Amino acid sequence: MSFFSSIRQKAPFLERIAESFTPTMSRDEKFRLQYKLPNEEHIVDDTNTDITFTTPYGPHRKDEKRINDNGAQVTYVFSGKLFLTPHFLVFRDAFDQNSCVLILNISTIKRVERSPSQSYAFALLVTLYSGTQLLIQFIGLRNRSEQFCEKLKEMLKHNIPNAKRLPEFVESCYSDFLIQKNILRKKDIIAPKAGLGQHFKYPGQPDISKEKAKLRLWFEYYKENGENLAIIQNHTFQKLVRIGVPSRMRGEIWELCSGSMYLRFANPGEYGRLLEDNKGKTSQAIDEIEKDLKRSLPEYSAYQAPQGIQRLRNVLTAYSWKNPDVGYCQAMNIVCAGLLIYMSEEQAFWCLSNLCDIYAPGYYSKTMYGTLLDQRVFEAFVEDRMPVLNDYIVEHDIQLSVVSLPWFLSLFYTSMPLEYAVRIMDIFFMNGPKTLFQVALAVLKVNGDDILQADDDGMFIAIVKHYFQTLHESAHPDSPDSKYRQITKFQELLVTAFKEFSVITEDMVIHERNKYKKTIFENIETFVKKTQLRRMPKTFILSDKELSNIYDVFYQSVETHKISLGTGSSNMTFDVFVQFMGKFCDWAKPSRDDNDQVYKTQKQTFLRKLFNNWDSSKLGELTVNDVVLGLDRMTSPDLLEAMNYFFSLYDEDNDGQLQKDDVLQMSEGLLFLTTPWKTGKFVDLLTKKAIEDDIADEIVKETSIGQQASGEIELPSGVTIDEEKYKARQSERYLTAASSFLQRCFEYAEPLQLDKEVDLLDLSDDEGKSDEAKQAKKKKFASIVANAALDPTRPTVIDLATFRMVILADETYELFFSTTLRKSIHLEEGADDSGNNQVLKSMFDGIIADGRRVAERVRRRVDSVATNKSRAGSIETSTTTESIHTSETNNKMVDLDDFTTDHLEEHEELLQNSWLDVDETTDQSARQERKIEPMSSSLSEKEQDLIEFEA
Template sequence: MSLLSTIRNKAAQLSLFDPSERPSRDQVFRQRFRLPDTATLQAQISAEFSIASSNFYYPGRLFLSEAHLVFEATDEHICSFVLPLIGIRRVERMASKSYLFALSVTTFHGLKLNLQFVGLRSQIEQFCDRLKANLRDSVADMRSLKKFLGTVYSEYMLAEKREHVPEGGLGQLFKYPGDAKKLRDKSKMRLWAEYMRDHGRNITIVRLQTFHKLIRVGLPNRLRGEIWELTSGSIYQRMANPNLYTSLQKEYAGRKSMAIEDIEKDLNRSLPEYPAYQSDEGIDRLRRVLTMYSWRNPEVGYCQAMNIVVASLLIYMNEEQAFWCLSTLCDTLLPGYYSQTMYGTLLDQRVFEALVEKTMPILWDHLVKSDIQLSVVSLPWFLSLFINSMPLTYAFRVLDVFFLEGNKVLFQVGLAILRINGEELLDVSDDGAFISILKDYFAKLDDSAHPNSHNEKLRNVTKFQELMVVAFKEFSVITDDMVAEQRKKHKNHVLEGIESFTKRTQLRNLHHVGGLSQPQLSIVYDRFYQALQSSRLGLGPVQTSMDFETFQAFLAGIARWAREPHDFQRRLFHRWDEELRGSLALQDVVAGLGSIMQRDIMASMAYFFEIYDEDGDGKVDREGILQMSEGLLYITRNMADPLSPAASPNSSLTDDKPLDVGDKYLSSVSAFIKRAFEYASPDDGEDDNLIEPVESGASASSSKVKANAALDPSHPLHITLPTFRMVVLADEALEQFFAADFAASIKLLPAKGGREKGTLRDLFDSLVSDSMRVAGEVKRRIDEMERQAREQAEANAAAANTSVANTTADDDDDDDDAVGDYDRDVLAGAEVEDLSRAEAAAARPRAPSVDDMLS
């Protein structure tokens, strides 16, 4: 698996390949609402939303994709929903005095949602036509809805007739972490049951402020897995690919890979304190999920800390749910965290340090002066999502909010930990004491935060509760935009470190360096990847081995004679490709260059001879001798005179100076041909003279052929390595060529003017960008759409108010209306009903408070 491929593919998925390229509208849409990769935004319009059983209205925008109807209020935290079209049972037109068009949507669970459109009649018609078409297309998929809902616990919990308990996580068999009574699990379940009865459940749930507050106070054990996959968006991936996990198990059963070997090493180190992972049941589930993900995403395969995260998911989820949640984590929520280079985690470590410096300058100055590395403690926090640091019951509380609000939560919680322990941390002067203080703090999260307080309420506040308050109130200023800005600022510094580490690692892993020095190896590495990057077209996979065309470009960069194509280049390519792969890896190139640049004249002659000894029998035939002479001419006529300034060690290949070789090599190669045929051996083994006297009476042409053995096909001949060496050493120029000039013709010099475009540094710089740039762009796009919607609403308000009285009566009886009769064929048995005008004209009080509910 290629390190470069991993980074490049991850960046391409997030539209970060070209930093100047803005994400598309569909990418913004999917990222914002965490929808599957196949979702595209087909229509959008301003609307007011309300639940029919209440009188609270929320202005916002409706979005429509092929399979989802999405609403988001102007204040996104007040109200939103993502409703799969297969979860809609009925669509009805309703009467409204205040709006031109209004619909009532009944979900699969019987919840009625009122949608009142704001906009031009033509826009509303277009949106409704598209909705009608998509609903019709989704009818066939509705057959699988009941089976899918049988896998979520909320369906079983609220069902009138309970039959089959859905398969859950390991917690069902081995108990959930923590004391259920102390965690008030039953009270939380009751609150969620009440909320779901009034606001929908699983795929049809409406997310009001109560939804966010219920998550922040901690999820009940039995619903945690379902809410995690709902808020992360993995539930929509699972719906879109109902049989993928099972098919992967069948397809790859019994197959082995490097990732599987790494997985086996870590299985018994995954949450060993939890009883399930001391049994075959828990280990087998963990193995299957990690293995199937490694097959589905071979570019990532298996990476550090994945086992910890998946082990946590499996406590509350079944295998398929955990598989899709892991996919969403790696691909969307934490891009670059779980990869060979961990570039996402390393970048966020630099961002975290910058935020500490900005929010706690005194502590930061102390850490710098004491040479304490903050990343020593913070890197495991981010990589394991606090699971390896906190007790599990509290780490899962952090995960509850993380899946809902994104990875800014990791920064908020991390900063809160340092703020709470700031005074103690100012007294330490080494990494060991720093780690010890924080480890002791995590072990006492269940203790009172104010044990000596006279206020009983304060004494009852635990250290974890204090941590959550500080994180989400004091550090609420840490937003996605702020994180994105910091990532952009520190990206180059992190990429330089990644590049340097990757380079050192690959060079260190070379098993044969061919006698090249470290500076020379560094140049070969840079030019190798520069040639690969220059030859890559489009967004195909980045290769770590070069084909012949790329090899030609690479060779032309280090040897002047290689600027023109010749058969010698192809022979050299095949000579370096010892494993007959048809491509050259970095190791092949290093070994090949080392063989040419060696200063031993005998070894150099032997290497050149082997290039033309195609079958490896130690002989070069007549045709090979001629091609060998052509190769010598090709190299020497395009090679600078070794005594000229262009051949000096400090010269650059880009200095196009006239060559002054003269006839030295030309005459020597001519003499080489003559001597090679003169001392060649016949293939039949006879020791006859190759140059025979001309028989009397023979024609001039036939005499010429017999006199020149090179032109006489009836006398096959060959030369061996000893003969080749003898012929070369008989000529002073050729002897100099193999002793020094051939090796000196390879110039491993840095590109003129420093780093060139297309080097590995540019590859990383263009491939990897901060993952939150998309999130920032999403927010900008959404804000822009909301602004346009408000302007449009203001422009059309007057027209809508003046025409509503005239249009309402006509619309009630107009069978050709865009909305009036389209609902009749949406679903089997669906009918158009006019709702009461009195119900639609209810007042609009502010959204209700839920403090009493959560007390």
């Protein structure tokens, strides 16, 4: 016994370990799931109580076991816990939590008073609308019981409006119809609306005598334990469900067990409003519904008639509008058709809602992740419970899911005859999803011997199909015992499922689902990604790796969309687009400049231009295809294409012309895009070339010409760079480019509309004036007409050719469109905010480590100096070097072309580099001078000292 005591003590610890590896639900979530309550319910308070209940009708005959010596009826007392939620009182017994379960809607309470008979304890006497009385005796501190009662009083007040709707709702329940007709003897009472079976008969042509017997058992149960919203569920309730629910009662029992009855009461008229509000609307889901309507249980006559088809259409359409994430999914029509045989449209609608959300989560979704997950769980159960059969299936490469997938997806409706499938549904709604696993395992167990003779999938399917078609036959036809011969295969299946496989519990199912959920979700996401990448539009610039990265970052940004679940919108709004671009583009990343209102406005304006340009649907949302096509155009290496695309962003009317306001907006956009270079955060090719030139010049100055000319030129082991100088130069260059851009745009602008005929020599109004005055007026008038840009009353425009001319006239903007802009978009490292940009120190380390370019510049300067000395020996080397530097400065366009041709492809990784991050608290002298250590150097200390310099 000590061993078991030790295990018992360790059990809580082991449970905590298990919970740490699996997702845990909150207390309220577990509570709602256990009792199938609506999502808005939560535990307000709970307390320990003893409950006694009496019904107003009681048994027709006195039960001797319930009569004491004085002839009074004995009532049972159940000890347990009472929970209070905003709309329910829930009691569960402490014995096994199944002997007495009461889910009482507070709206059914007619009166609450303190019990006078319990003077020694605090007790309440609760009277329900049906006359049933509950005696609640509180256990524990009186103060604690008083608090519970105060909260109950508050909930009763909130539920007064719902209580007014109770009589109308109760009339829709068949259990109330039985009581009213057979006990209260009301005349002219009409049976509530039910399913299609009332007119088209119920499946299987049930025996009338058996139906009456079952109906009598349920009638007796209602009299003793209440009905619909105030029913007590116990072991008798579960037995009655297992032996088979009468067809007329099945709809109410299904919605009672599934909890959909509580949803229907809480949402009066919502089903009708959904149909009315969306009448005449179309959607993809509705189109798919129309295709499947006539393929829904074709063996049942109602679905070959307009009445049955219309009911099915209404329910599926209403659900598609209620849950647009799901809309409509394969096999949903089969399940809904099965519900409508026993339920009204509204009952089936709410039952379908709870079935999709609670019983079969993810079964009916875009990715069908729930079905795939449960198939993996089922395979794990087969491997654990039937190892011999599992080994045989694996050995012969039989795909178990080919057979079992339809069982789970259609809830056995399409696998076995309807009269047996609905019996499975009875237990499914009472016991939950574990029922499907128990029945599926029982099917394999019963047919195990035959399956072990199957060689392939075809034989496996044929064996199971034949078994389902013969469920009505005797399971033991050759038995000498007549009782055994009367047992059908279906009865044998039920016994095997719920006796032998009763070990399959709800907790086991949840544990196995959590175990395989991550793997299944990853497989789904991988499959969806591959499929969508194959369907993407053709791109000319983006590589497969970049497309893959764009896809990942896109759906990481759209957090509401769950790829594996198939829920949420997969489109990107503008706010998400801003964050998305910040992960890829240097100029869109969050920075301290965002606090500047001017910069913030420029950023929002330009990104809005991009967003609107990429939005192909013009609905204010971007798809992943829109983003891919947009980025493909932005990263084009063709200079003309880059300028054309930028022009098109501001030419919103596509007339090929930009007016003054458009040009100003374009200038603001260029100011925003070039901010990282204007502020010195990054360097461009011109700055980099200037740095290399300065290094080469300094080497020439500090070293002997003869030494450099006689041997291989090598770089110094360490140099110091005045980064502030280059920052200032680059910033001034970009500001100058911006100013020149506006100036040239307005200088070369053309009038929007020119007069066709203008007589410049019309002097008719100048009679009496001197010749000089006439001549001056003629020149002034001709100047205004000829150059309309000077006339403020007449608008001017620039076209694409003018824009390109203005850009090409400035080396900074030309370089920006040809290289800088494209290299500022890092599509391979979009998920990393840091990108692939190196700080200034790393850039210089790269220059020093791969010093061939600088060394070549030094040699050219040395050769040039030697040549000049031979021609004019009086010229000093320093003067020659300075003149060469000045000459190259005056011919920047030529040098840029040569440099781009020679080194652009070789050194693409160094085209964009960030400046060395400077701490605000760093000393000013340290900020202006950084010593750069070489990445690799083979120079001696003496050689390093010779060529070390300071900028």
